[in-house]
Amino acid sequence: MNKTFVSNLPLATAAISAACDKALLAAAYAGRDQVVKNLTGSRSGKRYRVPGEQTYYTASAPGEYPAVPTGDLRGSYRALLVKPGEAQVGSDEDHALPLEKKPPSQGGREHLKPSLEQAKPRMLAELAKRWF
Numbered sequence: 001m002n003k004t005f006v007s008n009l010p011l012a013t014a015a016i017s018a019a020c021d022k023a024l025l026a027a028a029y030a031g032r033d034q035v036v037k038n039l040t041g042s043r044s045g046k047r048y049r050v051p052g053e054q055t056y057y058t059a060s061a062p063g064e065y066p067a068v069p070t071g072d073l074r075g076s077y078r079a080l081l082v083k084p085g086e087a088q089v090g091s092d093e094d095h096a097l098p099l100e101k102k103p104p105s106q107g108g109r110e111h112l113k114p115s116l117e118q119a120k121p122r123m124l125a126e127l128a129k130r131w132f
Contacts, residue, residue, distance in 0.1 A: 003085045005017050015128070017084055017085075019021070019130065019131070020085065020131070021081055021084055021085070021087075022130060023126065023127050023129075023130035023131055024081065024085070024086070024087040024127070025079065025080075025087050026089065026126040026127075026129075026130060027087065027123040027124070027126040027127050028064050028079035028080070028081075028123075029079040029126075030086035030122040030123045030125075030126050031079065031115070031116045031119040031123050032077050032079040032089045033088045033119070034115045034116065034118050034119035035077050035089065035111065035112060035115040035116070036074055036077055036121075036123070037115075038065045038111060038114075038115045038118070039065055039066065039068050039073060039074040039077075039111065040068070040074065042058060042101050043058045043059060043060040043061065043064050043065075043067040044058065044060075044061045044064065045058055045059035045060050045061040045064070045067065046058070046059050047059070048069070050069045050070065051069075051070075057069035060109055062104035062109075063104060064109065065109060065114075065115075066099050066109040066111055073091065073092060073093050073095070073099075074097060076091040076092055076093040076096065077089065077090070077091050078090060078091070082093065089112070089116065091112075092111075096112075098113065100112050100113065
């Protein structure tokens, strides 16, 4: 009696990898949603005219999340799978990184790091929901 062994390891590995990537992407979207939420609402800084418009907006004061007069920054944040096993939340707006990195006295408004810190419980819940 001849018996043949067939390994399902490649299929199982691919399925696990795909499930992990879906979980990572769901966690990244949870982080992105928090960033967008924090970039919404009124601020308490100085009042300025929206560039190229007839309307005004209130800028952010030091320590607040950046004001978003045109919505470009808020709309630029994306969650994406960079490569298998690695997800990322980021913006393609040129001024997003300087806003995050500069000190408040130089016009910086850290927003990504605190938003992701706020979203950490939800991000972990997304991972746990899909992995366990």
